Amino acid sequence: MLCLRVTLRRGEAVPPGYAEIVTTIRTDRGYAGELDAADQLAGFRDRFVRDDESLIYLDGNSLGPLPIATQSRIAEVVREEWGAGLVRSWAGWIELPRRAGDLIGQHLVGAAPGQVAVCDSTTINLYKLASAALDARPGRSVIVTDDDNFPTDRYVLAGIAAQRGCELRMIRTGMNDGVSEDALRAAVDERTAVVSLSHVAYRSGALADMAQITGIAHDAGALMLWDLCHSVGAVPVELDAAGADLAVGCTYKYVNAGPGAPAFLYVRSELQDSMRQPVWGWFGQRDQFAMGPGYDPAPGIERFLTGTPQIIGIAAVQEGARLLGEAGMGRLRAKGVALTELLIGLADEWLAPHGFTVASPRDSARRGAHVTLHHRDAWQLSQALIKAGIVGDYRTPDRLRLGPAPICTRFTDVWDALDALRRIAGDRSYAGLAAERGRVI
Numbered sequence: 001m002l003c004l005r006v007t008l009r010r011g012e013a014v015p016p017g018y019a020e021i022v023t024t025i026r027t028d029r030g031y032a033g034e035l036d037a038a039d040q041l042a043g044f045r046d047r048f049v050r051d052d053e054s055l056i057y058l059d060g061n062s063l064g065p066l067p068i069a070t071q072s073r074i075a076e077v078v079r080e081e082w083g084a085g086l087v088r089s090w091a092g093w094i095e096l097p098r099r100a101g102d103l104i105g106q107h108l109v110g111a112a113p114g115q116v117a118v119c120d121s122t123t124i125n126l127y128k129l130a131s132a133a134l135d136a137r138p139g140r141s142v143i144v145t146d147d148d149n150f151p152t153d154r155y156v157l158a159g160i161a162a163q164r165g166c167e168l169r170m171i172r173t174g175m176n177d178g179v180s181e182d183a184l185r186a187a188v189d190e191r192t193a194v195v196s197l198s199h200v201a202y203r204s205g206a207l208a209d210m211a212q213i214t215g216i217a218h219d220a221g222a223l224m225l226w227d228l229c230h231s232v233g234a235v236p237v238e239l240d241a242a243g244a245d246l247a248v249g250c251t252y253k254y255v256n257a258g259p260g261a262p263a264f265l266y267v268r269s270e271l272q273d274s275m276r277q278p279v280w281g282w283f284g285q286r287d288q289f290a291m292g293p294g295y296d297p298a299p300g301i302e303r304f305l306t307g308t309p310q311i312i313g314i315a316a317v318q319e320g321a322r323l324l325g326e327a328g329m330g331r332l333r334a335k336g337v338a339l340t341e342l343l344i345g346l347a348d349e350w351l352a353p354h355g356f357t358v359a360s361p362r363d364s365a366r367r368g369a370h371v372t373l374h375h376r377d378a379w380q381l382s383q384a385l386i387k388a389g390i391v392g393d394y395r396t397p398d399r400l401r402l403g404p405a406p407i408c409t410r411f412t413d414v415w416d417a418l419d420a421l422r423r424i425a426g427d428r429s430y431a432g433l434a435a436e437r438g439r440v441i
Contacts, residue, residue: 041327049068058390098117098302109238119265128279131160132278137194166193176361207367234369239266285297358372381425
């Protein structure tokens with residue numbers, strides 16, 4: 001019997017039916033089966049495409065599985081709206097970025113209507129909002145982020161700093177533990193214009209305290225810009241309640257909207273009409289079909305749009321957000337905690353003797369929905385798992401990431417994956433695989 005310690009954020013209640021799931025764990029497979037039998041979200045598994053019933057998919061933190069409803073919705077958009085409606089369908093399509101944004105705001109990120117829009121990619125949205133934030137803080141020239149932030153975030157912010165002659169101030173971050181509040185306090189000052197951090201760290205899954213960190217940025221007079229890519233749809237996000245100013249996020253991970261699905265951005269309502277983003281496209285224009293000679297930004301969240309929206313992709317975002325909304329973020333968070341606690345408990349019991357260490361926060365209140373394991377041969381082990389029909393992914397340096405998606409992953413999936421990994425590590429059957437990592441996972 002292993003002790004399972006579960007801590008949720010302040011205000012995060014464990015939904016009824018989960019109290020008994022998150023108390024103690026056993027290492028026998030029967031225990032995992034008992035958790036599956038008690039799982040309130042078990043029925044959602046049948047609402048996803050499963051081409052191979054034997055496959056164990058633990059990479060929902062990179063690319064979410066395909067909802068069955070999304071297949072039919074995309075077919076409808078293609079057949080009826082594009083095929084039959086042709087250009088006439090723009091009468092309904094033109095409002096999609098805002099309508100899909102309101103769904104995300106309502107179900108996933110705690111934002112009142114009119115503050116979220118679905119558009120562009122995370123990279124482009126980050127560029128737009130970081131640039132707008134700098135302009136909104138004249139006389140300040142420091143951008144603060146951390147050295148373990150997702151690469152595209154660091155690259156975009158470095159590019160903006162180089163373009164504008166600003167200082168990019170990097171917080172030194174513990175790779176396994178995420179950004180500390182004390183380190184942020186030491187990094188911000190009266191010259192700081194914007195702080196940009198990830199809510200959940202891509203490598204370790206470390207979960208930041210959004211409200212506290214936002215408060216630290218505000219105390220310094222800076223704007224706070226959050227990257228929600230690894231948290232949206234996996235952990236509760238309350239942008240309005242936390243006082244967040246700006247946020248971006250993707251939809252192809254836990255929102256299950258598909259590869260390359262459009263991203264979203266959030267701008268707090270009080271800031272919208274005083275901020276001007278740098279990419280002036282016709283969908284951000286006040287009266288776009290007047291085709292006027294000058295750019296006059298639209299009021300509200302629509303001024304942060306750029307070019308023609310990706311209609312098919314946005315339809316997939318809507319389906320993903322509705323599905324997660326039906327499941328409920330409280331239940332998804334509780335199951336995510338239970339899944340990752342089981343994973344960590346089994347890793348401690350079975351994998352530590354084979355050279356593995358847990359490279360994620362052990363306190364569940366400080367952890368998102370994925371767990372990272374460190375091993376010197378992590379690349380070869382990840383490839384051996386794939387050959388065994390278990391899909392996770394690899395991140396440098398020597399990290400094996402396992403991301404159970406709370407909406408559709410079973411507890412027995414986690415048990416079977418860890419059991420396979422201990423056998424592969426124990427007999428070193430991975431040793432003959434190429435040690436040079438490939439371009440993808």
